[in-house]
Amino acid sequence: MTVVYYTLKRLLMLGPQLLAISLVTFFLIRLIPGNPAAVIAGPLATPETLAGIEARLGLDKPITTQYVIFLQNSLHGDFGTSWYTSQPVLQDLLVRAPATLELITWSLLLAALIGIPLGLASALRPHSFLSRATHAYGLLGGAFPDFFFALLFIYVLFFKLNLLPAPMGRLPANAVAPPHVTGFYLFDSAVNGDWATFRAAALQLIMPVGTLAFVAAGAIVKMTNATVRDVLDARFMAHCRALGMTSPQIARYALRNSLSPVVTVIANTYSYALGGAVLIETVFAWGGMGQYAVQSVLQADYAPLQAFVLFVAAFNLLIYLAVDLIYLLIDPRVSY
Amino acid sequence: MTDDVLLRVRDVKTQFFTSRGVSSVLNGLDFELRRGEMLGLIGETGSGKSVAARSIINAVEPPGRIVAGKVLFAGRDLLRMPEPALREIRGRDIALIVGDPRRHLNPLTTVGEQVANVLLAHHPLIGKREAFNRAVEMLRDAGLQDAEARARSYPHQLSGGMAQRVLIAMALIGAPTIVLSDDATSSLDVTIQRQVLDIMKALIQKQNSAAIIITHDLGVVAHYCERVALMYAGRIVEEAPVRTFFANPVHPYAVSLLASVRTHAEPSAGPSLAGVRANPLRLPSGCPLHPSCPLAVPSCAAEAPELVAIASDHFVRCPVAAGGRIRVGAA
Numbered sequence: 130m131t132v133v134y135y136t137l138k139r140l141l142m143l144g145p146q147l148l149a150i151s152l153v154t155f156f157l158i159r160l161i162p163g164n165p166a167a168v169i170a171g172p173l174a175t176p177e178t179l180a181g182i183e184a185r186l187g188l189d190k191p192i193t194t195q196y197v198i199f200l201q202n203s204l205h206g207d208f209g210t211s212w213y214t215s216q217p218v219l220q221d222l223l224v225r226a227p228a229t230l231e232l233i234t235w236s237l238l239l240a241a242l243i244g245i246p247l248g249l250a251s252a253l254r255p256h257s258f259l260s261r262a263t264h265a266y267g268l269l270g271g272a273f274p275d276f277f278f279a280l281l282f283i284y285v286l287f288f289k290l291n292l293l294p295a296p297m298g299r300l301p302a303n304a305v306a307p308p309h310v311t312g313f314y315l316f317d318s319a320v321n322g323d324w325a326t327f328r329a330a331a332l333q334l335i336m337p338v339g340t341l342a343f344v345a346a347g348a349i350v351k352m353t354n355a356t357v358r359d360v361l362d363a364r365f366m367a368h369c370r371a372l373g374m375t376s377p378q379i380a381r382y383a384l385r386n387s388l389s390p391v392v393t394v395i396a397n398t399y400s401y402a403l404g405g406a407v408l409i410e411t412v413f414a415w416g417g418m419g420q421y422a423v424q425s426v427l428q429a430d431y432a433p434l435q436a437f438v439l440f441v442a443a444f445n446l447l448i449y450l451a452v453d454l455i456y457l458l459i460d461p462r463v464s465y
Numbered sequence: 466m467t468d469d470v471l472l473r474v475r476d477v478k479t480q481f482f483t484s485r486g487v488s489s490v491l492n493g494l495d496f497e498l499r500r501g502e503m504l505g506l507i508g509e510t511g512s513g514k515s516v517a518a519r520s521i522i523n524a525v526e527p528p529g530r531i532v533a534g535k536v537l538f539a540g541r542d543l544l545r546m547p548e549p550a551l552r553e554i555r556g557r558d559i560a561l562i563v564g565d566p567r568r569h570l571n572p573l574t575t576v577g578e579q580v581a582n583v584l585l586a587h588h589p590l591i592g593k594r595e596a597f598n599r600a601v602e603m604l605r606d607a608g609l610q611d612a613e614a615r616a617r618s619y620p621h622q623l624s625g626g627m628a629q630r631v632l633i634a635m636a637l638i639g640a641p642t643i644v645l646s647d648d649a650t651s652s653l654d655v656t657i658q659r660q661v662l663d664i665m666k667a668l669i670q671k672q673n674s675a676a677i678i679i680t681h682d683l684g685v686v687a688h689y690c691e692r693v694a695l696m697y698a699g700r701i702v703e704e705a706p707v708r709t710f711f712a713n714p715v716h717p718y719a720v721s722l723l724a725s726v727r728t729h730a731e732p733s734a735g736p737s738l739a740g741v742r743a744n745p746l747r748l749p750s751g752c753p754l755h756p757s758c759p760l761a762v763p764s765c766a767a768e769a770p771e772l773v774a775i776a777s778d779h780f781v782r783c784p785v786a787a788g789g790r791i792r793v794g795a796a
């Protein structure tokens with residue numbers, strides 16, 4: 130019951146938190162050099178055209194008034210229009226957010242699936258070949274930027290071996306996106322029973338997901354290995370061995386007691402990837418959130434940037450709420 | 466006589482390979498444990514009692530290593546046994562109880578499960594539910610009130626004394642032939658301490674098993690143990706039946722120690738050896754006590770003394786005291 134109460138309290142706090150974040154970003158964004166009216170009007174515009182555009186965008190009003198208008202519109206689900214794409218921001222986000230979320234969710238799931246068992250196994254047998262290979266992998270995964278592996282995969286899997294389709298977006302050029310349900314192509318095509326599209330979308334996902342997972346798993350392996358080692362060093366583990374507990378029992382204790390820090394790493398990587406996967410999105414022409422945000426910064430495109438920051442903030446706050454709830458499940462000493 | 470011996474510890478040497486050098490903690494541990502007895506193992510902090518307990522079950526953790534010796538149990542040397550066979554013996558035949566329950570219990574698992582898991586490690590066919598039921602019974606036997614409910618709580622929800630009884634239950638649930646109790650009762654109040662020791666005593670008599678009671682409490686030794694062994698710098702310096710030891714200690718260190726705990730004793734002549742500690746990183750040559758021993762003779766610095774019998778059941782590691790039968794101190 131207290132858990133439900135706690136969750137509701139945290140969800141209610143989302144409102145004020147997002148309001149504060151919107152306030153700060155609203156003013157910060159306006160410090161970005163570049164006048165959007167000038168960008169829209171182009172280099173040959175007359176001062177009159179510029180003033181007209183500024184008036185249309187509301188940029189001639191005092192900045193506080195602009196903020197109030199922004200808030201009112203946001204509450205009605207209107208996050209403005211992108212000056213660059215000429216689309217309502219909400220519409221852009223509804224396409225791009227699922228693109229990125231689909232990409233990073235599969236990536237993180239795969240990374241956890243690889244990283245946690247490898248980290249656990251290498252910590253349980255610290256002198257084995259597997260442990261040394263895992264260590265090397267942890268170093269390798271952290272030593273190169275993610276797009277390097279992306280280019281490597283593309284070169285080998287597409288260009289040389291031709292095992293996978295061209296890295297050009299979420300679907301091949303001749304395919305049509307499934308009817309919008311969630312925006313997640315795998316889910317939407319499966320719901321629609323459209324297995325050809327499902328297969329095509331899955332094939333497009335393999336390389337970018339593989340790349341992100343390959344890099345993220347490196348961090349998860351390292352973290353799992355380090356925490357499991359710490360746990361194994363703990364007195365109570367030595368005592369378990371002294372009482373003849375079996376290897377599977379020891380491994381189970383070790384994993385469970387290492388889970389909190391591992392969950393933290395996964396959550397951090399996940400929330401970072403929402404905007405941080407921009408290089409991968411660019412290499413694979415994914416059309417995701419990261420690309421959208423970078424493009425908005427370059428174009429001094431206020432509305433999408435503002436919406437992007439709010440979306441990322443809300444996403445992170447929800448992730449951290451989930452993490453805190455997971456801690457509660459894992460560790461009986463935690464109480465809120 | 467020989468058939469009575471359950472455990473034979475022979476010249477065990479354990480060292481810790483630390484950044485500050487090699488620490489020689491056990492320097493030839495020698496003793497026997499017989500069926501049906503409780504052996505008191507005493508000695509000052511750092512004399513190596515806990516390391517001795519872990520060495521017996523060949524469970525010394527790095528950077529420690531057992532470098533020599535034998536531990537003979539049921540006709541086999543535990544120090545030369547493959548890990549899987551050792552695992553079966555640990556916790557089932559020889560079980561360790563330690564103090565400091567806060568650090569020896571898994572904070573994320575209910576205490577009932579932790580006790581049950583020890584049983585399951587050795588009898589996997591029992592099944593989880595039955596193991597848990599037996600764990601509850603064992604917790605009750607170990608003196609945990611309201612065991613049924615407490616078995617479902619986590620270590621941090623229990624007091625130190627209650628958590629200590631969980632550690633005791635973990636050791637006793639396998640009905641071990643040998644119990645190694647390392648400072649396991651000092652955190653309990655006197656009544657509970659008595660209760661727990663009574664349980665152990667009863668178990669030992671019922672199963673004709675044995676226990677090594679490591680403690681600083683000479684009262685516990687006097688009350689529960691048949692024999693006592695005194696350690697100094699990783700060796701036993703005197704071993705005797707409890708009565709003999711308290712009435713007639715022979716080794717200069719034993720004499721000092723007993724004199725220092727007897728408040729009514731007249732101050733003994735000469736410097737006291739009690740409280741003199743050896744540094745395991747740099748042990749003195751010969752008898753490690755020679756730098757401060759009032760009875761030391763030149764040969765003490767040259768030759769490490771052997772444990773010699775001065776009666777059929779009384780052993781002393783000091784040729785000077787044993788040979789001359791010099792009565793020292795207030796005894």
Ligand SMILES: Nc1ncnc2c1ncn2[C@@H]1O[C@H](COP(=O)(O)OP(=O)(O)OP(=O)(O)O)[C@@H](O)[C@H]1O
Pocket residue numbers: 481483488490508509510511512513514515516517527528529648745
């Ligand atoms: N992990 C370790 N690393 C280095 N030295 C150790 C380690 N464990 C024990 N020692 C050393 O071994 C010696 C004996 O320690 P031990 O714990 O056996 O003493 P003890 O007789 O049980 O003392 P106490 O009565 O305080 O429990 C000490 O000098 C200690 O420093």
Ligand code: SF4
Pocket residue numbers: 717718752753754755756758759760761762765770782783784785786
């Ligand atoms: S052997 Fe020598 S130094 Fe050691 S206790 Fe005996 S008399 Fe003292």
Ligand SMILES: [Mg+2]
Pocket residue numbers: 514515516647648
């Ligand atoms: Mg100790």
